[in-house]
Each structure stands twice: as C-alpha cells, then as structure tokens.
Amino acid sequence: MRNLDITTLRSFIAVADAGGVTRAASFLNLTQSAVSMQIKRLEESLDLRLLDRRGRGVALTSAGEQLLAYARRIVDLNDEVYGKLTNTTWEGEIILGVPHDIIYPAIPNVMKAMQRDFPRVKVQLFSSYSSDLKEKFARGEVDVILTTETTPDRAAEILMNVPLRWYGAPGGQAWKVSPLPVAFCNHCSFRPVALRKLEQDGAAWDLVLSSDSDRAIEVAVSADLAITSVLEGHEPPQFEAIPNCAELPDLGQQSVALYRGTARPQIIEPLCDLLRREFAAISGVDLRAAAE
Numbered sequence: 001m002r003n004l005d006i007t008t009l010r011s012f013i014a015v016a017d018a019g020g021v022t023r024a025a026s027f028l029n030l031t032q033s034a035v036s037m038q039i040k041r042l043e044e045s046l047d048l049r050l051l052d053r054r055g056r057g058v059a060l061t062s063a064g065e066q067l068l069a070y071a072r073r074i075v076d077l078n079d080e081v082y083g084k085l086t087n088t089t090w091e092g093e094i095i096l097g098v099p100h101d102i103i104y105p106a107i108p109n110v111m112k113a114m115q116r117d118f119p120r121v122k123v124q125l126f127s128s129y130s131s132d133l134k135e136k137f138a139r140g141e142v143d144v145i146l147t148t149e150t151t152p153d154r155a156a157e158i159l160m161n162v163p164l165r166w167y168g169a170p171g172g173q174a175w176k177v178s179p180l181p182v183a184f185c186n187h188c189s190f191r192p193v194a195l196r197k198l199e200q201d202g203a204a205w206d207l208v209l210s211s212d213s214d215r216a217i218e219v220a221v222s223a224d225l226a227i228t229s230v231l232e233g234h235e236p237p238q239f240e241a242i243p244n245c246a247e248l249p250d251l252g253q254q255s256v257a258l259y260r261g262t263a264r265p266q267i268i269e270p271l272c273d274l275l276r277r278e279f280a281a282i283s284g285v286d287l288r289a290a291a292e
Helices: 006-018 021-028 032-046 062-086 106-117 130-138 190-201 214-222 265-283 287-291
Strands: 092-098 121-127 144-149 157-168 180-185 205-211 228-231 253-260
Touching (some): 006 021, 021 032, 092 130, 092 265, 106 265, 130 144, 144 265, 157 190, 157 265, 180 190, 180 214, 180 228, 190 205, 190 228, 253 265
Parallel strands (some): 092 121, 092 144
Antiparallel strands (some): 144 253, 157 228, 157 253
16 A cells, blocks of 8 residues: 655645746745655656646646645645644643533543544543532633533523433332422432422422432432432433323423633634534534534
C-alpha cells in the first residue's frame, strides 16, 4: 500500500493556487528545484501526470484537478489533528456537572469522544442535584452543567424534553396501596412536582422514605415498598413503569437544560457540541435538519 506524503501534497496545493512553481516556491520558502522535485515525486508515486507544463505557466491535468480536492482535505485534516494534539489552545481542564439520573447513556459517550478528539483537555465529571449544580455554576465552580427542570432559566439551552413518569418494582403492587407509598431523595427536583400533583389530584399518599441517597430510594422501590418518579428512558433496570390503569396523576415533562460558561470557549464549545449531539440522538432529533 502506498502512502501520500503531506509535504508533497502541500507543495502541490501551493503550485495549483499560485499558478506556477516559482511563485509557489516563494510562498513555501523553498527553492524552485525543491518544489519541482516534490511535484515529480508525487507524480511518480501516483504514476500520473498532475501538471500540464505546456505554455508560460502550469495548469492542472484532469488527474491533478481530481487530486487537488482530496489534497486540500488531507492537509486540512492533518493540520487540525496536529493542532489539537500539540497546540496549547486545546489544553486545559473542564468541570462538567450532571445530575445523577441523566448520566447514562449520553455522558460516557461524551467523555470518551472528548478523550479521543481532545486528549490534552481533561474533563472532570461532577454529579449532583440540579439545584446544587446551578448554585455551583453561579459561583463559577463548574464550567458546564446539565440540569433537569420544569422551567429552565432564560440563559439555558434546552437539549430535550422528557416525560416524568411513575415507576415501581417489576410486577409490583405498591401502586395499588392506599395511602400511596412514595419515596424520594431529599434534594430531588422531581419530589415537589410529584407531591404537588398528588395533592392537586386529591390522592392520599404516604412518604415512606426520604433519603439523601439515590441508592436507598432504588432499594425501597425495587423491593416494592414504594413508588417514585423518574425521567422516562432514564430509569434503573430494576424499575418498571406504573401502568396507565393506575390512574396516577400525570407528571408532565421535564427539560434537560445546558448551561455553559463563557471562559475558554475553544475547549468548552466542543464539549457542548458533543452534549447536543448525544441528547439529540436520544430524542431522535436531526440537528442538521433542525438547523435548516
């Protein structure tokens, strides 16, 4: 297998743009003979004639015209990779804050892509509740946060809207009990939403567990001791959606919102783009079509 040489491609592009070897040599800060040798080496490697040297200047042959488009893409990609791997512009640390319940499945993919494309950028993941994340963001302690909120702030960018649903144990009976046994984390933003809906519906309910631990809530629900509210599609594997026949109050939707700081946009914006793409994929939105 033959490999194209970036240096010869760069010289070939310069000759095509300058319209001649002499002017290209001046642009590249090389001698005319050095540029001519590089073009000759490129032609020999491809076994094609790339330049038509008849006349006063040089013109591209049909093969040269075809190569030129590829050469520009190859050189641009080479320069982009080299810049990202070596330029200190693409170096630094970002603190990303994400609520516990939306880490999967998007965030592992985002972290992996950042490591692959920007190896000199360290992304530190911090997981907490939306209210805590917003407080830390306001104090400048985190660079980018995701939140789950009923009504995000005006500064937020909404990535997707997700139904909030009731969940219990697979095949569980807790939803049939009266008063309805519910369990919530103390700082969960869904807790006031769900309890308010129950009150408005006139339902009798009993808060059987209130904890700072998400795992404690998962244990109670999976043991069929209570039900809780979770974003649709983000429920733990040991949860099952409560059937519609339960006639529990509809919990509406929650927004997954993005807040980003203004410092170091050169490394923050690629992270935000990855977050947009991952959540668009989850919600089935074509970002290119949406932009059009």
